[in-house]
Amino acid sequence: MPRVWRYALVLTRRRDTADDLSQNTALRALDRAAQYTPGTRLDAWVFTIAGSIWRNDLRAAAVRRGQGVVPVEDVDLADGRPDAETNILAREVLSLVTELPDAQRDAVFLVYVEGYSYLEAASILDIPVGTVMSRLAAGRRKINEAVKGKEAEG
Template structure:
């Protein structure tokens, strides 16, 4: 595959890369920065991609590793700020759906990085278990057990939030 073709394929993956980044980061600016870092690394190392393998899995792996690098480099972490856009629709019918979305985002943000990545790849992006395991570089059994624990933790967090609201 030519370099131009790889560039076009990576460009076509941008919506999925942004969705994955937003699933693991939850800050729009940080997610955009993460996508930029992953795309730069992917384009710069496109010669390392092996034709015949999935380019999307390769790019997700680059993004996962970039996020791990970022987390390790941060002194302060786990600060969650609602984006400015979160208050745009206060008072209309959209507000309740927005509140639910924000509650889910908050609950997911409270999960460990491992659980957030599994949720993002399997439940948000819809990758098959085998491909998600390859992206995360873990055995399939580890992926399935992490997914079970992540779902249970997420369900508990959401039910705790529902109890505190009532």
Template sequence: MNDMAQLIEPLIPALRRYARALMRDRSAADDLVQDGLERAIGRWHQRRADGNARSWLFAIVHNLALNRIRQSSRRGRHLPPEDADAVGSVPPAQEHGLQHRDLLRALESLPEEQRSVVLLVSVEDLSYVEVAEVLKIPIGTVMSRLSRGRERLRQAMEGVAKAEPVGASHLRRVK
């Protein structure tokens, strides 16, 4: 039991950051982490002893988040009462605040599979191997999703409206 606490406790801040980025709502993210930790503790005996506890915990939180995102897409968006007054608020005028907002919007516009890889590698500092374990995908897929995700973020931050699909033709018909 003591080993479990020593492995889990230092990971909680990173799990909360990842959950907040996925859920885009502080209280939903905290609930997600709580449920993920509860599931990890309840199923600690199922964890591979030689496995990476960090990857295992991120995988649990990731899978729970996917389930909740799917569930909420069926139900529709919920706006908690405490956030209702923020709907009509004015965005900050400071450059940093605007860049931060733009980056968050660019992250939100990424497909979920790219967003997850970008967050796990760039924010949570997981290795490509760890990300592959968490998401249960090949390492090559991790690298290609990361590359495409970073490129879309770069284009969004530079003001490119939408990234052209790979292989899109820039040819036009000449009469």
């Protein structure tokens, strides 16, 4: 559930909404457990459910979009952090990822943070693989520009 909540946070950008989305995702997954195909990735199936619920919520209530971005300092990263320097770097990267436009942010999160293949991310997001690749390239470009801008300042 921590990974589902983290994905929900990336989608929603709000802790309270992420809590609701992850809970709704768990409930829907339990209700539709018979639809899960054994031998496939359970986590990808659950992420697909979360994305579907979120897109449906956005269609039903557009006012949710853009209300209250979560400060990256408040985001709980995965356990097992080796040291403070790694933690600081992870927070900086997550901060840059959360600043990306929604479509790029979702693709970057699934592929680079969660480790899904391009094909798996395309399936979760219900888009073509080429679109995932395009969004990743654009996201990388924006992150690189942000890093170069910070290096020039510092």
